[in-house]
Every structure is written in C-alpha cells, then in structure tokens.
Amino acid sequence: MKRNKTTYPGVFYREAERIGGAGLERVYYIVFKKDGKVLEEKVGRQFVDDMTPARAARIRAERIEGKRPSRKEIRDAQKAQREEEKNRWTIAHLWEEYTTNRPIKGLVQDRCRFDKYIGPIWGEKEPHQIQPLEMDRLRLRILKDKAPQTVKNTMALLRRIVNFGVKRQLCNPLSFHLEMPKVNNLKTEDLTPEQLSRLLEAMEQDANIQAANFMKLALFTGMRRGELFRLQWQDLDFERGFIHIRSPKGGQDQKIPLNEPARALLLAHPRTDSQFVFPGRNGGRRVDINKQVNRIKKVAGLPKDFRALHGLRHVYASMLASSGQVDLYTLQKLLTHKSSAMTMRYAHLRDEALRRASDLAGNLIEQLTNGAAFKKEG
DSSP states (O other): OOOEEOSSTTEEEEEEEOTTSSSEEEEEEEEEEETTEEEEEEEEETTTSOOOHHHHHHHHHHHHHTOSOOHHHHHHHHHHHHHHHHHOOOHHHHHHHHHTTSOSTTHHHHHHHIIIIIHHHHTTSOGGGOOHHHHHHHHHHHHTTSOHHHHHHHHHHHHHHHHHHHHTTSSOOOSSOOOOOOOOOOOOOOOOHHHHHHHHHHHHHOSOHHHHHHHHHHHHHOOOHHHHHHOBGGGEETTTTEEEESSOTTSSOEEEEOOHHHHHHHHHSOOOSSSBSSBOGGGOBOOOOHHHHHHHHHHTTOOTTSOTTHHHHHHHHHHHHHHTSSOHHHHHHHTTOSSHHHHGGGHHHHHHHHHHHHHHHHHHHHHHHHHHHHHHHO
16 A cells, blocks of 8 residues: 655555545554664554544654553553453452352342342452442442341342352452341231231132132241242142142242142132143243232231231241140241241240140139139038
C-alpha cells in the first residue's frame, strides 16, 4: 500500500477500505528511532479510532520519550489482564463453578439470594478481599424489609460458596470468621377449635378442590408444602396404608402412615393424566399454590401471621402432642424430623397433657380417699 506523507515529521498514512461504511479511510502510522532501531507502528484509523495527523504526532513523541506503550504492548497487556481475570477465583467465578457441581434442590432460592444480595456486592471480589464491615452493611440492608432468617440464609450461601472454593484449593478463605446470626425459628402455630372449624368450612365451600384438598392433606398428615408438590400417585400405598415421601427436608426418602381421613380424601380426589396428585401447569410438578390457599385462609378469618400451609403442619403436630397419647419419638418420625431438636418445640404441649393426666389421677385418689372417710364416719 502506498505510503502518504503528512505535514508532521514521521507521520504518514495509507488508504484502506473503511470499516463500518463505504469508501476509503486513512490508516495512520508513525516512524521513529528507538535503541538504534527504526520502528514503524500503526497508531489508528481515521474514522474507527478518530485518528488525525496531530494525534499521531503526539503519540510518536510519547513513544520516543518512553511515555506510551505500543499498540502491540497494549494488546498484550489487555490479553494478559483477561487471562488473569479468567484465572481469578472471584465470588462470581466460584458461584458459576459451585452451581455446576451441586444438585438442583434449593438452587432456585440460592440463585435468587446470589443475584439480589451477594453478586452485586462481591461478585468481582475474591473471598479474602471481603471486609467484615461490608458484611454488617449487608445485614442491615436485608433487615430493612426482610426477616432475620433471610440474613442467615444469605450468609450461609456465601459461606458455602467460599468453602467450596477453599476445599478445591481455588481460593483463600475469608480473612475473618463469619459469625452466623442466631434466629429464633421455633415458631409454633396453632388454631383454636373455633378457628379450625371455620377453616374446614372455608375449605369445603371453596371452588378450587385442588387447593382445598392440598390444605386438608397438610392438616391430616403434617406433610410439608414441597413434599405435597412432589407427591405422585405411585407414592400412595393404599393396600399397606403408607405414603412415600420424596426428598423430605431431612434428606433420605421416608414413609408415613396413611390415616383414614387422608385415605378417604385421596380416594375421592380428582385424578388427571398427570403423575402428580396435585399437578401444576400441563400436568407438571406444581411450584406454587399461595394465592389459592391464602384466599381460603382469608375467608376463614385466620390471623395474618398464620402460615396457611406450614401452620397446618404445626396444628397437626400440636394436636398429637397435646393429646398425651403420642410420645415425642413417634411424633419425630411422623414429622420426618432428622433430629429430635425440632420436635422438642412441642414438648411443652406433651408436658401439659401429662400434667392433666397427673391431675386426673390426683382427683381420682382424692375421691377414693373422701369416700373411704365418709364410710368410716357412717
């Protein structure tokens, strides 16, 4: 290509096809001597780089004085930086690797927590660059409109991501001990006989039989919402009288007795072509039923803080514990609790039942004693 001079020493141009448009454009070059060698370097295009002879002359002067790297050096530096970024195990990089090496269970909630809280703050940082003060700010930010449990879940996710990287020797650990907040999560919900009666009536009157039966089965069996979502017809053993529970919160699959109210409900429940007892769209696994069950809860006039589904699990457990006829070990198995710690929240109800039984024994003995005294006087 023909070299064309400019009015600036050591600056010339060649004409080439214009990038991003029709016609030709000038491509500017500089020539200078450095370390006894004559060098020629491309400095930019007329339109794409907005290059002019004057700008090219300034670049030439900076190159001669050693104040400016060459375009090749800049490209090499950018390539090295990209390579370094690729090899940096930032929180975002660890998260990508973490999600490809874990089961799908719980991933949706974790992804939401990462995208909302963790990624925007620490995505480009390596674990050892995170400061304790940043953790305190996150805690305060979440607590503005979320429960303490959300703080705990978010911090637990960050800890799992970092531990994942540390165990695989991909990164250094946090520079401080991540102290998990203590959350009083042992809320035990219950309904009075009047409230329970209104709820059962609201279920009967509701047009959505799927939602009504969903709530009834939660009350009859104490099953969790996710367990009911996953419940399939093949999980029901009507002959032996058991319900097979898939992937309970405790981990391994479990089975619980199929009591008579649950049996009658399931035998009468509408059955579709879907494998799921409570199918979602197109017969697939249901993922939400809050709108329907909250409508029934509202019609029944239940307290606002009563959780329409998990609360029924508590009602089921409370009724059994307060009956005095079910020991805590049996209750633990019925609720599929992994350990007895969660079941112990109902211990006070069983204690009250035992106290009533003890009082009854005391009353009976007192009656016998009074009867014997009356006969002696007679």
